[in-house]
Amino acid sequence: MTDTPHAREVDGPACTGELLDEGALVLRWAPDGREPVLFVHPDVAPRAGTPPHAGIPVCWPWFGPGPTDDAPSHGFARNAVWEHVGTTTEASGTTVSYRLTDAEATHPAWPHPYRLELTAVLADTLTISLTTHNTGDEDVVVGEALHAYLAVGDVREAVVTGLDGARYHDKVTDEDEVQSGDLVLGGRTDRVYCTTGAVVVEDPVLRRRLRVEADGASCRVVWNPWDDLAADLDDVGEAWPRFVCVEAANVLDDVVTVPAGGSHTLTYRLTVEDA
Ligand SMILES: O=P(O)(O)OC[C@H]1O[C@@H](O)[C@H](O)[C@@H](O)[C@@H]1O
Numbered sequence: 001m002t003d004t005p006h007a008r009e010v011d012g013p014a015c016t017g018e019l020l021d022e023g024a025l026v027l028r029w030a031p032d033g034r035e036p037v038l039f040v041h042p043d044v045a046p047r048a049g050t051p052p053h054a055g056i057p058v059c060w061p062w063f064g065p066g067p068t069d070d071a072p073s074h075g076f077a078r079n080a081v082w083e084h085v086g087t088t089t090e091a092s093g094t095t096v097s098y099r100l101t102d103a104e105a106t107h108p109a110w111p112h113p114y115r116l117e118l119t120a121v122l123a124d125t126l127t128i129s130l131t132t133h134n135t136g137d138e139d140v141v142v143g144e145a146l147h148a149y150l151a152v153g154d155v156r157e158a159v160v161t162g163l164d165g166a167r168y169h170d171k172v173t174d175e176d177e178v179q180s181g182d183l184v185l186g187g188r189t190d191r192v193y194c195t196t197g198a199v200v201v202e203d204p205v206l207r208r209r210l211r212v213e214a215d216g217a218s219c220r221v222v223w224n225p226w227d228d229l230a231a232d233l234d235d236v237g238e239a240w241p242r243f244v245c246v247e248a249a250n251v252l253d254d255v256v257t258v259p260a261g262g263s264h265t266l267t268y269r270l271t272v273e274d275a
Contacts, residue, residue: 005048008087010122012094017122020055022048024082024098024118027055031124034272035206039149039243044235051078053236056268058118058130059145061110063251071109074147077116080105085117093123101135112140124271131265134258142256145221145249146268148212153205155185155224155241161202163220166195169252185244188226192219192252199246207275214248215267221247 005022018028027046030036038055046052051074059074066072072079077100085097100116113136121127134140152158160183169176171190179193199220201210212220223245225233230240248268250256258264 003048005046006081008084008096010087010094010096012089012122013091014093014124015122015126017094017126019096019120020046021084021098022046022081023051023057023078024100024120025052025055025057025078026120026122026126026128027052029122029126029270031272034208036151037126037210037270037272039151039239041235041237041239044237046235049079053233054149056128056149057147059143059147059247059249060116060130060132061112061114061140061142061144063143063145063249066107067109071107074145075143076105076107076110082116082118093121096120096122112136112138114140126270127267129265129267131263132256132258133263134260137260139257139259142258142264143249143251144256144266145247145251146214146217146266147221147245147247148268148270149243149245150201150210150212150270151206151242152201152203152210152244153242155244157204158244159184159202159204160199160222160244160246162197162199163193163195163222166193168193183222185222185224188229189222189224191222192249193222194218194254195220201244201246202275204275209273209275210246211271211273212246212248213269213271216264217248217250217266217268218254219249219251221245221249221251223247
């Protein structure tokens with residue numbers, strides 16, 4: 001494996017973008033006439049073998065710390081080199097498809113047969129679908145997230161709407177809470193919201209709104225490490241104010257049971273609107 005992950009450029013009818021085969025990661029996406037929508041550190045390029053804090057990593061088949069000490073954070077799918085199935089461009093956009101199976105990536109902590117399919121449609125909207133096929137003869141439990149790093153002008157000035165009244169688990173305080181009003185981040189934030197509605201990031205600095213919608217996902221995770229934690233992440237560092245993660249996820253009590261021979265699809269949709 002080289003130091004640089006294999007990149008696929010997209011220059012489609014309505015947008016430009018870039019994906020990495022490692023992790024089937026949508027790294028960049030910019031609808032025509034708009035600034036990039038996903039955060040990528042301006043000076044630190046993604047390296048092979050290290051999932052970047054950038055773009056939209058795939059967390060699968062667990063979220064957060066693994067079931068055993070040697071299990072990688074957020075699962076093994078984001079560390080694996082996925083098979084590129086194909087890229088097609090039509091008037092409506094560019095579709096990039098990837099596949100990963102247990103023959104290519106597995107871990108003793110999750111020793112199950114599976115086939116994962118990721119389809120990214122890059123157009124004036126970005127749509128990513130992640131389908132878990134359980135190819136074994138026992139039910140499997142999957143925790144997962146499409147961990148989007150949304151680029152903002154300054155996270156301290158952004159307002160996250162659509163969460164009012166939602167129950168959430170605060171991973172910073174380890175408390176369960178209920179959101180009251182809009183969310184304005186004022187420090188390290190790591191929350192798992194139990195909600196399925198649209199979440200919108202209002203960005204007065206870049207004068208735009210980023211709308212996140214999802215299907216097949218019971219949770220939205222909102223994360224920013226803030227300055228202290230970011231100092232330990234070399235592909236974040238002083239750029240920490242430049243993003244807020246809004247992830248579509250099935251985690252904690254909402255992990256998904258995929259029956260033997262069955263499948264489950266999580267879909268993430270991102271659109272940009274003028275503020
Ligand atoms: O550094 P990682 O493994 O990519 O994780 C980044 C963050 O990802 C978030 O989704 C989690 O809620 C955080 O707890 C975690 O710190």
